[in-house]
Structures are given as C-alpha cells and as structure tokens.
Amino acid sequence: MYNPSKKQTDVLENLKKIDANIEIKWDEQTGSPLRVKGVLAQAEHLDPGIAAIEFLDQNKGLFLLDSVQKEMLLKRIDTDRLGARHVRMQQVYKELPVFGSEIIVHIDANNKIKGTTGKLTPGIDLPEKPKITDEQALKVALGDDRNNSLGRLHAEPALMILTQFVEQPHLVWHVTVNGMDRDLKGDDTPAKWEYFVDALSGEIVWKYNNEQTHTRTTGSGIGRYSGAVTINTVHDHGSAQYQLDDQWLPSSARVTTHDANGGYPPAPVSEDNNNNWSAASQGPDVDCHLYTRMVYDYFFTVHGRDSYDDAGADMHIYANCGANWNNASWNGSYVKIGNGDGIKYDPLCALDIIAHEWTHAVTEYTANLVYSGESGALNESMSDVFAALIAGNWIFGEDAWLLASAPGSRNMEDPTNGGLYDPANPIDSVLAGHQPDHMTDKYTGAQDYGGVHINSGIMNKAAYLIATGGTHRGIRICEGLGRDVLGIIYYQALTTHLVSSSDFSDMRDAVLDSLDDLYATNPHYSRWRASIINAFAAVGIGTAVTCPMICWIAPFICPPAPHILCPPSPYICPPSPHFACPPSPYICPPAPDIVCPPSPIVVCPPSPHIACPPSPGLSCLPGPDPLPPYIPDIRVRRPEITLKTDIIEIVGIGPETANLFKGRSILTLGDFMKATENEKKITELSKALGISEAKMHDWRKKTLVMLGELK
Known part of the structure; x- marks a missing residue:
C-alpha cells in the first residue's frame, strides 16, 4: 500500500480541516491520487476553469505537481444536469501533452469543490526536443x-x-x-x-x-429488422435521385447513409429513383439510416447531447461494407456496418449493434477510453450498456446472430451463458458468444488488445446487476435501480468522471460518484449506493456491504398523526409517550389535533416487547422504499411541457444559468422563445449574459423539441 509523503500528508491535514471524512485512492505506481472525494474547498472564483487551477495550485503538493500553470492545460468544462461543473485538464510536460494523463476537478452548483478523479504522472524527466522528425x-x-x-x-x-x-x-x-x-x-x-x-x-x-468494433468475424448478407417504416430523405434535383440524408434533426446535425456495396469507404450516399426503398438489397441501408436517427434522438432527448460530439456533428454511416465482413466499427469519423455471411451473422444493421458503434463515438468525445486492456474493455462495455438501453433488452446482437451456441453475440444478463465460458480457451469462447462474468476469470493475455471484447462481460454483468438487482456469486444486490437511472448514472460517469486510462476499479468509483452527484437526496440513495457496491463486488471488484433496511408507512394506507415515530423493528412497538395512536385504523385524521379515542382497540400497548396492533395504518417493513422511482431532471419531451414551463427544464441549462435568464425576466420556455426569436435578439442576449450564441441556438432547438415543434 502506498504511503503518502510528508508533503502530501500536510496537504491532506489541511483539507481535513474542511471535511474530516475525505476519501482518497492512491496510484500505487506514481503516488499521485487517483480519486479524492469530499468537500475540499469553496471555489473563490466563479469561473470554473480558474477555480480548478487555483485549487490544484493551492494543493499541488498532494498531486506531486511543481507548477500547475506549466503542467496542466484546461481541456474542457462539462456541466451536468444538476448544474455541477466538471473541469477536465490535460497534463503537459514542457508544453507537450502527456497521453492518457488527465484530471477532472468537480465543482457543484454551489461552487464547492467536491473532489477530483484522474491519472497524473509526476516526476517526468525527458528531453523535449526530438531526434527524429x-x-x-x-x-x-x-x-x-x-x-x-x-x-x-x-x-x-x-x-x-x-x-x-x-x-x-x-x-x-x-x-x-x-x-x-x-x-x-x-x-x-x-x-x-x-x-x-x-x-x-x-x-x-x-x-x-483504434478501429472500435463490437465483434470480429467475416461475412455478407441482406436483412431487414425495422420492417415497414418511414424514413427521412432528400431529393437531388441534379440527378433526379432520392438520397438517405436526414436533415430533419433538431440541430445542424445530419444523418447520412452510404452504400459501400461490398467495399469500404469512401462510397456514395444511398440512392433510389422513386423514394421507395423496398428492394431486398436496400434493407441494410434503411436500417442503418433509421437506427442512427434513433440513437441521435436517445442521446439528445434523454441526455441533452447533440450528436456524438455534442456539437451537432454529421453522423455518416456506411451500409453493406466488405465482402463477407461480419463486423461493424467506429473509426473516429464514421460507422461501418458489414453484411454478414448468413452462417454466423445476418446483416449487422441491427439497432443494438448500430447503437453500440455510435456510443464508441460518444466515448471518444468524452472519456476517450483507450482501446486496450481494462480501459478498452470498459470502452466496449459502455457501448454494450447504452445499446441495451436503446434497444430495450440485455441480449446483444441477437437479430443478426445465427449461431446456436448463445442467444446473441453477448449476453449481459449472463455473460457465461450458464457457465459455458472457458477461461482456458477465451478466444473460441468469445467467438461463440460467451464471456467471463467475474474477475477470477479475467483474460490477461495480449490477444484482442488485452481482452477488450472478452473482459467487457465483467463490466456488462455489473451494469445488469445495478439495473435489475438479484444475486450473483452469493452476493445480493439490495434493489435494482432500473434502466433509466442506470443510463443517467452511466452517462454522468462517462462524461464527468472517467478519463482515458480509467480501469474497472475507476469505473466503480465513477458510478458511485455519479450517484452522489445526482441522487444524494433521493430516498433510495442508501440502498442504491449499497446496490452499486455489491454489484461490483459480485463481479470481483471491491467488498460487499450489508443492505440497509428502510422503514415506512405502508403504501396506499393512511398514515397516523405526523408526530408518530416509525418503530425500529417490524415486530416491536416503542412504549408511550413516544407513540401516538391514529383515531381509526381505516380513516385518515382530518387534522393533526384529533385526539385518540379511548377505545382499547386502538390504544398502543405500553410494552416495547408486545406486538404492534394489527391496524393496517402502520407498517414497518424492510426495503425497498415504496416511493415511485425518482429520476432527476431527465428533460425529455412530455405532454405537460408548455410555453409556461419553467426555463430550468431545458436540457443542460443548469440552475446557475437559469437564474441569469430569470434575472432578465426570462422565466418560462415561452419567454425564452420570444427572447431568442431572431438572430439580433440572440446576439444581444448572448452579449448581455456572456453566453455563446451557439449555446443559445442549441437551447432554442431543444426547446422546440420539448414543445413538439421539431421531430
């Protein structure tokens, strides 16, 4: 175990004067903190970039830095749905970037610095001048x-x-x-x-x-998975052809589908002479086009992300790639989809496969997880998780998968498919659709870039357990968080906590920190936190904890007077006077000043050892909490959204920025639409508030989507 230096200890002691319960995780090789969590400081500067630099400078001894101004470079600032800012900085050495060495400083909406995550490399000593060109x-x-x-x-x-x-x-x-x-x-x-x-x-x-693929086999074929659908196209007047080019997105982004026709990019945009794309050979083109738009819509409406780069990038996808190419990939610029060989795969243009590849693009523009070893397996798992959330099930690639050895190319519910994964033969196992589901079976060889497609099963199983609950390897998950909450927490982790070199242990920390970011005040919090800890422990990462019990008034039953305390045990009532009786086990008291009637039926027993009266009005039960699922600020288009809806509902606007608008009497979506109705007003408002015009346009488009005026 790493022993911090005296300089690091001194800095920690000062930080603990603010928060005595600071948590810290050390990099055993470099001695730099991988994760610091707690209330570390009150940011003195409102600009989050400057505040982060000042914090690191004041505590540089902890991070083994000599000069923050010379060693750290601001990369970008992400604002999450709660208004917290996550300042991502790149380590530099003599003005040269240090690959994979980044740190994120987390600043909440109240301007408190709540922690850091990342990997730095202190003590670099190298020439800065190359000897070769x-x-x-x-x-x-x-x-x-x-x-x-x-x-x-x-x-x-x-x-x-x-x-x-x-x-x-x-x-x-x-x-x-x-x-x-x-x-x-x-x-x-x-x-x-x-x-x-x-x-x-x-x-x-x-x-x-870095050609990020979901499987590696060979083949070609034709398939139609979406059935009879409506797709957005354009008409090229010059050629009199219709093209698969969707220009109906709620931003400047486009979805453009190309037909590689058995080859590889570059290739022309898919064309048809009558806009009826019903030929059997056009099936993959239609699916690629429709499903890419569905992926865009998911990230835009649920997470407020405008295309994979969050800046409205065009989404180019190439259908019918390769001769007998059983593959799909994101290469840093576009997605390629193979046609399958009809033996192991039908065409790979299934929704979850396409969602998987586009999530690789999102990952590249956020955490940028290096495609090697654990970080590469985590990269793969992130794509599987969001593919599952978009497609709606935990079996990956089942539409295109033809082998009888597994239900799909990956099974997130049971990666081993009933124990069929063979650690002694990992390559053949993964080709047959089987993966490990625990660190004891983790692949440690050099093939598959250090097991990116093999070991992703371990992270997939953890994600499944977090969402659904259950028991794995004798460890019980307290309660499932549900698919929606899993998606929100994983997106938070991907965009604000993970760095390019993050591993499985870092992912556990990132998910827990994301829970803290978004759900700290939620009544489910304690059980959800224990559930996440146990889900990772169930796959061999960390140690399991005991599930907390939750006591509540039974659902659908009238609670007793407000001053009644819930018994500490479902079998024991507390003695009076700490327990008052409701006037009736079946009727709600109309006012808190109602006095309990003298009937012996409703008088509480005086002894804490006597069982509670059988009134249905009071129950003390083990969890889960009976409150409805809580999802903070998902901001999707909802029927109740109107012009009178509070401006805070716009995805990504955050409470701090919303208050800036409200200071200018822009309180509702209607006010915002009026204040941004033309370019002149947008420019004036941008200058007045110090917010970029690009942001104004982005929020206006999102508002139109919420109001149902853009589809």
Whole structure:
C-alpha cells in the first residue's frame, strides 16, 4: 500500500480541516491520487476553469505537481444536469501533452469543490526536443506493415509524452495510419492504427488498433429488422435521385447513409429513383439510416447531447461494407456496418449493434477510453450498456446472430451463458458468444488488445446487476435501480468522471460518484449506493456491504398523526409517550389535533416487547422504499411541457444559468422563445449574459423539441 509523503500528508491535514471524512485512492505506481472525494474547498472564483487551477495550485503538493500553470492545460468544462461543473485538464510536460494523463476537478452548483478523479504522472524527466522528425516517424509507422497507408481524415503526427500503458516514459511521435488487422477468428479486418514512435530512437514503443468494433468475424448478407417504416430523405434535383440524408434533426446535425456495396469507404450516399426503398438489397441501408436517427434522438432527448460530439456533428454511416465482413466499427469519423455471411451473422444493421458503434463515438468525445486492456474493455462495455438501453433488452446482437451456441453475440444478463465460458480457451469462447462474468476469470493475455471484447462481460454483468438487482456469486444486490437511472448514472460517469486510462476499479468509483452527484437526496440513495457496491463486488471488484433496511408507512394506507415515530423493528412497538395512536385504523385524521379515542382497540400497548396492533395504518417493513422511482431532471419531451414551463427544464441549462435568464425576466420556455426569436435578439442576449450564441441556438432547438415543434 502506498504511503503518502510528508508533503502530501500536510496537504491532506489541511483539507481535513474542511471535511474530516475525505476519501482518497492512491496510484500505487506514481503516488499521485487517483480519486479524492469530499468537500475540499469553496471555489473563490466563479469561473470554473480558474477555480480548478487555483485549487490544484493551492494543493499541488498532494498531486506531486511543481507548477500547475506549466503542467496542466484546461481541456474542457462539462456541466451536468444538476448544474455541477466538471473541469477536465490535460497534463503537459514542457508544453507537450502527456497521453492518457488527465484530471477532472468537480465543482457543484454551489461552487464547492467536491473532489477530483484522474491519472497524473509526476516526476517526468525527458528531453523535449526530438531526434527524429515527424516525417521519419510517419515512415516508421507506414513501414511497420505493408498494409499501412495514410488516411486523409486522420491528424498529422503529434509530439507528446507517453507514460500510461508503457513501463517507462517516452518522448514520442503519435502517428495514426490506416491498415489491416486480424480479428479473433484470424481473418483480415480494417484497422485504424495508433502508433507511438520514440522520438529519440525511432523505435515503436506502443501501438493499438483504434478501429472500435463490437465483434470480429467475416461475412455478407441482406436483412431487414425495422420492417415497414418511414424514413427521412432528400431529393437531388441534379440527378433526379432520392438520397438517405436526414436533415430533419433538431440541430445542424445530419444523418447520412452510404452504400459501400461490398467495399469500404469512401462510397456514395444511398440512392433510389422513386423514394421507395423496398428492394431486398436496400434493407441494410434503411436500417442503418433509421437506427442512427434513433440513437441521435436517445442521446439528445434523454441526455441533452447533440450528436456524438455534442456539437451537432454529421453522423455518416456506411451500409453493406466488405465482402463477407461480419463486423461493424467506429473509426473516429464514421460507422461501418458489414453484411454478414448468413452462417454466423445476418446483416449487422441491427439497432443494438448500430447503437453500440455510435456510443464508441460518444466515448471518444468524452472519456476517450483507450482501446486496450481494462480501459478498452470498459470502452466496449459502455457501448454494450447504452445499446441495451436503446434497444430495450440485455441480449446483444441477437437479430443478426445465427449461431446456436448463445442467444446473441453477448449476453449481459449472463455473460457465461450458464457457465459455458472457458477461461482456458477465451478466444473460441468469445467467438461463440460467451464471456467471463467475474474477475477470477479475467483474460490477461495480449490477444484482442488485452481482452477488450472478452473482459467487457465483467463490466456488462455489473451494469445488469445495478439495473435489475438479484444475486450473483452469493452476493445480493439490495434493489435494482432500473434502466433509466442506470443510463443517467452511466452517462454522468462517462462524461464527468472517467478519463482515458480509467480501469474497472475507476469505473466503480465513477458510478458511485455519479450517484452522489445526482441522487444524494433521493430516498433510495442508501440502498442504491449499497446496490452499486455489491454489484461490483459480485463481479470481483471491491467488498460487499450489508443492505440497509428502510422503514415506512405502508403504501396506499393512511398514515397516523405526523408526530408518530416509525418503530425500529417490524415486530416491536416503542412504549408511550413516544407513540401516538391514529383515531381509526381505516380513516385518515382530518387534522393533526384529533385526539385518540379511548377505545382499547386502538390504544398502543405500553410494552416495547408486545406486538404492534394489527391496524393496517402502520407498517414497518424492510426495503425497498415504496416511493415511485425518482429520476432527476431527465428533460425529455412530455405532454405537460408548455410555453409556461419553467426555463430550468431545458436540457443542460443548469440552475446557475437559469437564474441569469430569470434575472432578465426570462422565466418560462415561452419567454425564452420570444427572447431568442431572431438572430439580433440572440446576439444581444448572448452579449448581455456572456453566453455563446451557439449555446443559445442549441437551447432554442431543444426547446422546440420539448414543445413538439421539431421531430
């Protein structure tokens, strides 16, 4: 166990003067905190970026930093649905980014700094000047494999420091190239290789395939999963053709579907001469188009996210990719969908597969989980979880899956499919649809980029248990949180707590911290927290806890007078005078000043050892709490949304910004629509409040969706 230095101990003692119950988790290798949780400070500056920098500077000894101004660079600020700001900063060394080394400072809506998460690498000592050029590094990457080639959509080589995922720090050129790889079956599959070439020696120190796929098999085929549907298209007057281009989204984003026709991108947009896309060969195109729009709608209406980058990026998807390509992938720019071989897979244009790939895109633009080892398996699991939430079941890829060895390519409810996963033969197991569901069976080899498709089953099982409850490996989950709450908490974790190098243990912390962010005042909180702890413990991460008991007045039964206390036991009544009787076991008292009648039937027994009267009016029961499920500020379009609805209902606006609007008498959705009805008013309001015009436009579009005026 890591022993903090005296400098770190001194900083901790000062922080504990504010909150004596601060929690801290150390990086055993570097000595830097992975997670600090508690009320750490009251931010002195209203700007969250400046406040985060000031906090780190005041406590730099804890994080083993020498100069925050020189070592940390503000990356972005995310505001969650409760108005908390999550300031994400990139570590730099002599102005060079340190790959995978980030920290997030969490500042709540009351401007209190509530914790930090992330991974930093202190004590870097490297030359900042390369001995080889970016062109030489590019030649090294291109020469590593005869299939490697430049991709026009990829970035130029970048000089940086690599400390994560390697044994010792390196000054490297980060180079991205297209190429080929082998899937789990051993067949060729397209790759997007991320190379890290030592800038001093010219050696390749690390590489990984960032072509984020859900399975790796081969094939082609035709399928129709959506049935008879309506899809949004455009008409090209020049060619007199209709195209699968959805321009009806509530922002500047578009969904564009391309027909690769057995090849790979680039490929033209799918076309039809009469706008009737009913040919058998067009089935994958229709599904890709419709389901991509459904994915956009889910993230927009439930989480307030505008496309995968939250900035209205166009969503390009390529149907009918590859000759016998049993695969689907996100490559950093677009999604590719294979057609299946009709033996193991039908066309892979199923809703959950498409949702899985687009979630990879969301992950890249949020936590950016590195596609290797535990972080890569977590990346895969995140895509599976949101695919399950969007598609509505826990079996992944079942529409396209043809093998009898499993109900789908992945089973989140039971990854092992009744114990069929074989730790001694993990590759064949995962190809047959079986995965481990516990850390004791975790794959530790080098294949599958360190087991990203194998070990994701462990995280999938944890997510399933959190949502549904139950018992696994002898550990009981207190109560399931439900699918909606799981989605909200996981999105919070992905966007505000996880960093690129986060592992399974970090995910446990991120989910618990997200619960604290969103549900700390909810009556379910204590049992939900215990449920999350036990769900991770059930898959071998952390230690289980005892489920708390909850006592309440029975549902649908009139409660007694307000001053009656709930007995500490469902079998024992407290002695008087601490317990007053209701006037009738069946009738609600009309006022709190009603006196209990003298009837011996309703008089409480004087002894705490005598059983409670059999009145249905008072019950003390074990959990779960009978209150209806609580979901904070989901902000989806609802029938009760009108022009008179409070402006706070707009997704992502937050209480602090809402108060700025209300200070200018913009109180309701109607007020907001009127105040932003033209470009001139938007510009004036933007300048007056110090909020970007892009944000104003974004909130206006979301308001139109809520009011049902945009679909």
